């Protein structure tokens with residue numbers, strides 16, 4: 001498990017809440033005891049502080065469903081909600097795709113207000129049953145196919161999981177009188193932002209790759225259920241997210257895991273896993289947010305956001321892919337072998353130059369990112385150093401330049 005947290009003040013963590021129902025003293029004591037027993041399993045900076053103010057209509061919320069909770073960002077959200085809000089029961093539904101792992105939720109597995117359910121959100125019968133059976137009040141919807149590179153290959157999977165999956169959830173939510181449907185989307189739905197200002201939330205969506213197109217399509221459905229049926233939805237659109245627990249296919253975690261393998265792979269000339277691959281010229285830049293800060297934002301948006309609104313979750317920190325590689329190489333103390341650790345490979349089919357969102361609306365709710373980029377990088381490096389090889393099984397296939405999942409073809413289907 002992650003190393004013990006640095007700034008622990010467990011006394012403020014699991015107080016009975018003014019949100020939802022109050023706990024009786026036995027439940028309260030049991031939760032506090034569990035938090036103290038498992039304190040070494042959490043990074044309490046990431047867990048953060050609970051939201052003490054909440055919309056009036058959320059006072060009797062009891063059951064929360066997190067889809068994709070065994071994934072990267074979802075696991076940060078689940079750990080936070082389980083530890084900070086004993087008055088909520090947190091259900092996780094996840095199909096445990098290649099990038100998901102129940103290890104990411106092990107720290108909360110003994111908590112009575114947590115339950116994991118393996119399942120697929122694209123199944124209407126299953127989702128309808130689950131929402132009814134567990135009397136779900138609130139949904140944090142994070143489950144998705146999330147890797148742009150994969151969407152250049154088997155893009156049908158993206159439409160199935162991201163569009164159909166969202167549609168299925170919306171129908172189940174409509175039938176079950178949900179109080180909040182928090183739909184987690186991405187800054188990529190705006191398309192690249194080169195010679196125009198940072199995008200406010202009412203910018204017309206202009207996605208440019210199959211991943212972002214399916215995220216934008218899912219948003220259209222979410223908004224349609226708000227307009228047509230009054231479903232109490234909120235949408236979030238965040239910059240790139242990084243941190244521990246991220247399957248190492250995305251740039252930060254992939255570079256870190258590649259650099260961690262330096263020395264072990266030197267002889268494998270044709271399996272260049274010791275190198276940080278830079279797509280194209282490396283000039284494409286991204287803004288980064290640490291995952292704990294994104295979980296904070298989702299918590300605030302849930303408790304205080306206005307129904308029907310979208311909220312950008314943005315970072316002021318921007319870095320080109322090439323500079324990110326150089327920064328990590330320096331953090332590893334490998335600057336004398338800088339060129340050895342950088343290899344330029346063919347760019348993606350299409351690669352947006354940059355994304356930029358205006359997040360002043362969320363800042364007005366009191367949110368600010370609290371984790372500086374280098375602090376988040378060091379936390380991530382330490383975590384991957386300890387866990388990368390055990391968390392998801394063999395990750396070598398994720399560390400190649402373009403890990404494309406092939407599209408099923410007519411010829412393939414004939415052999416089935």
Ligand SMILES: NC(=O)c1ccc[n+]([C@@H]2O[C@H](COP(=O)([O-])OP(=O)(O)OC[C@H]3O[C@@H](n4cnc5c(N)ncnc54)[C@H](O)[C@@H]3O)[C@@H](O)[C@H]2O)c1
Pocket residue numbers: 067068069070071072073074093094095096097098099100101119120121122141142143144145146147161165184185186187215237238239240241242246247
């Ligand atoms: N990672 C980022 O930089 C980033 C940035 C902005 C927005 N987002 C959005 O945040 C959400 C979470 O992203 P992440 O990086 O944590 O993703 P991830 O790939 O780490 O996790 C996705 C999880 O969803 C699960 N899942 C996928 N399809 C499912 C299905 N049909 N049924 C049940 N479970 C399913 C997977 O098993 C996995 O555990 C996504 O919706 C993504 O679009 C991510």
